[in-house]
Amino acid sequence: MTEMARGPSNRSAPIKITDVAAAAGVAPMTVSRVLNTPDRVSPETTARVRAAIERLGYVPNLIAGGLSSRKSRMVAAIVPTIAHPMFAGLVQAFTDSMRQAGYQVMLSICGYHDPDDEGLFRALLGRRPDALLITGSSYSPAALQMLIEAHIPVVEIWDVSSRPIDMMLGFGHAQVGAEVAAFFHAKEHDRCAVLVADDSRAVSRARGFVEGVAKAGGTLVREMIVPAPSTISAGREGLRSLLPDLGERCALFCGSDLMAFGVVTEARIQGVAVPDRLAVCGFGNFELAAQCDPAITTVSLEGVETGRSAATMLLRRLAGEEPRDADRMQVPFSIIERATT
Amino acid sequence: MTEMARGPSNRSAPIKITDVAAAAGVAPMTVSRVLNTPDRVSPETTARVRAAIERLGYVPNLIAGGLSSRKSRMVAAIVPTIAHPMFAGLVQAFTDSMRQAGYQVMLSICGYHDPDDEGLFRALLGRRPDALLITGSSYSPAALQMLIEAHIPVVEIWDVSSRPIDMMLGFGHAQVGAEVAAFFHAKEHDRCAVLVADDSRAVSRARGFVEGVAKAGGTLVREMIVPAPSTISAGREGLRSLLPDLGERCALFCGSDLMAFGVVTEARIQGVAVPDRLAVCGFGNFELAAQCDPAITTVSLEGVETGRSAATMLLRRLAGEEPRDADRMQVPFSIIERATT
DNA sequence: CTGAAAGCGCTAACAC
DNA sequence: GTGTTAGCGCTTTCAG
Numbered sequence A, B: 001m002t003e004m005a006r007g008p009s010n011r012s013a014p015i016k017i018t019d020v021a022a023a024a025g026v027a028p029m030t031v032s033r034v035l036n037t038p039d040r041v042s043p044e045t046t047a048r049v050r051a052a053i054e055r056l057g058y059v060p061n062l063i064a065g066g067l068s069s070r071k072s073r074m075v076a077a078i079v080p081t082i083a084h085p086m087f088a089g090l091v092q093a094f095t096d097s098m099r100q101a102g103y104q105v106m107l108s109i110c111g112y113h114d115p116d117d118e119g120l121f122r123a124l125l126g127r128r129p130d131a132l133l134i135t136g137s138s139y140s141p142a143a144l145q146m147l148i149e150a151h152i153p154v155v156e157i158w159d160v161s162s163r164p165i166d167m168m169l170g171f172g173h174a175q176v177g178a179e180v181a182a183f184f185h186a187k188e189h190d191r192c193a194v195l196v197a198d199d200s201r202a203v204s205r206a207r208g209f210v211e212g213v214a215k216a217g218g219t220l221v222r223e224m225i226v227p228a229p230s231t232i233s234a235g236r237e238g239l240r241s242l243l244p245d246l247g248e249r250c251a252l253f254c255g256s257d258l259m260a261f262g263v264v265t266e267a268r269i270q271g272v273a274v275p276d277r278l279a280v281c282g283f284g285n286f287e288l289a290a291q292c293d294p295a296i297t298t299v300s301l302e303g304v305e306t307g308r309s310a311a312t313m314l315l316r317r318l319a320g321e322e323p324r325d326a327d328r329m330q331v332p333f334s335i336i337e338r339a340t341t
Numbered sequence C: 001c002t003g004a005a006a007g008c009g010c011t012a013a014c015a016c
Numbered sequence D: 001g002t003g004t005t006a007g008c009g010c011t012t013t014c015a016g
Helices: A017-024 A026-038 A041-058 A060-070 A085-100 A117-125 A139-149 A173-186 A200-215 A232-245 A258-269 A285-290 A303-318 B017-024 B028-036 B044-055 B062-069 B085-100 B117-125 B141-150 B175-187 B200-215 B234-246 B256-269 B288-292 B303-318
Strands: A074-079 A104-109 A131-135 A154-157 A169-170 A191-197 A219-226 A248-254 A276-281 A298-300 A328-330 A334-336 B074-079 B103-111 B133-137 B152-158 B167-170 B191-195 B221-227 B251-252 B278-279 B298-300 B328-330 B334-336
Touching: A017 A026, A017 A041, A026 A041, A060 B062, A074 A085, A074 A117, A074 B303, A085 A104, A085 A303, A085 B103, A104 A117, A104 B085, A104 B103, A117 A139, A139 A232, A154 A303, A169 A303, A173 A191, A173 A200, A173 A248, A173 A276, A173 A298, A173 A334, A191 A200, A191 A258, A200 A219, A200 A248, A219 A232, A219 B221, A232 A248, A232 B288, A248 A258, A258 A276, A258 A285, A258 B288, A285 B234, A285 B256, A298 A303, B017 B028, B017 B044, B028 B044, B074 B085, B074 B117, B085 B103, B085 B303, B103 B117, B103 B200, B117 B141, B152 B303, B167 B303, B175 B191, B175 B200, B175 B278, B175 B298, B175 B334, B191 B200, B191 B234, B191 B256, B200 B221, B200 B251, B221 B234, B234 B251, B234 B256, B251 B256, B256 B278, B256 B288
Parallel strands: A074 A104, A074 A131, A131 A154, A154 A169, A169 A328, A191 A219, A191 A248, A248 A276, B074 B103, B074 B133, B133 B152, B152 B167, B167 B328, B191 B221, B191 B251, B251 B278
Antiparallel strands: A298 A334, B298 B334
């Protein structure tokens, strides 16, 4: 074992394309072609080059390649949280789809109210992503301006209410609220309440709900907006606070299934009959809502499908296709009725 | 408004450092210094350059900078999932800490059994991250070899049982299982069972538990290993399957709080008294375990603290400090006793 | 404190 | 098919 060990470099300088080229007896450009456009290289050469790559343990420097080709093969994604199962599913599906197409995803988690969105965008855009996925758009005008000037495909998810930068994929949150109100009305609930965390989309849903209740001639017992995030304990506290106003019969729309679960849990503890005295509808269709007892009626969102669609939209544009109408898409949502209504 | 609009470039080529330099009447190098080492530039020059940057909407190309400086100011992180609250917390805390220090995190979600770990590592290392966070190490030898040859700081989290690549931060999963077994024993449970998903760490915990039960002279009623991931419905099904063997009294250790919640829910439906006939301990200390009713006894993990510690370890090394003993750290865990035991 | 020259590792564009 | 040349946009290094 005193001979030089075979196999990759022992703690020497990192292998680069010229090393591989030298080892294979070809020009660097040929190595590059083997990696990027294999069909333009003869099989024998390819084999020799591949062997050299293998032997040296060469890992191409994508940074250098990106600088040269002006393509980073990287997309940035910004979501407020990954604790929310819908976003978790979305991110996972988006990442998978992009990776399959050869893109790496840089994920940023920005919270619901990022004070320094400009700083975040600068850090992201500075890496010259080929495309961008962002959530909603409660961003500062300066930050949005940066996005526009980046001249890359951008897809906004989660909210279709605002003026889009480029592509858009989501649903009107107010509309969700309205549909839940209509659903409650159809079930002959005329006393309604709503409990949400104060993030702008949830508040939109609440507003849509309140309007829907009014339009249907119902009574709004209470509109509770609590600090984000939307948690189980917020739901439990919410119900305790609502208790005095509950009356004979009341229907409550919650900002998330977590909250709804908290409400249902606390209701059992407090001896409030669900759904007879209190009907509950959640939002998000988390596993919890389906599997807890009683199972919770909720609004289903299809995070996975949204993530996949977002990837498809971006990939189409990255492949050079022109913008089209379908680039402004509503994501379907549906009310899944279960035991709490 | 027929004059040329003020403000940043209207759809022209992207602004680069030479544009800013020209606009400010300085050399490109001076612009670079304003951005990277502001204290080495006179205040007046700085002001002029900053104004030009602002006016042109210049966003430095970090790709080019990285190539030149051989520092990407980027770290890669690999986790199996973000659906698990512990990982979600960890990732969030890690990302925050790194971002504060000026590093961007590239997150990869690899699932529990990635067939193409080499491909993933190549994609990541090709971007020349300055450091790496990885979860556990059920990776192929070739893939691990790539990590070693990257010659960057690596911190492995989540499992301290294997031989480390560099730094390590986690806890012995087998030890967790053993402690839960001891905990059950202390509560005079001599009939025990365990239910986990088949991911390698969860299986380690189960094994530790089984050994612990044996050591304490207890009886292992059942060891159930179900397909990953660990879900509520897996817990519900698990209990149904366990039902015939439950006997008078039994203590069950679950692979996650989700499973434990499923078990407790199904137990209520089936009329199994918790904790009198069936004691349950979860794993992970999710909000759900604390807030459901009955609240679930669990093992608490401190994902947030782990993420922060991992960041600290890496940042120390990135700042040039030498490896030290503290680089192999146990993350504390604790059993939180609640109503299900 | 500021500038000029050289080059990071790769690929586009054009030869051969 | 393969090689050569010339950068990509920035920072290092060295001079002033």
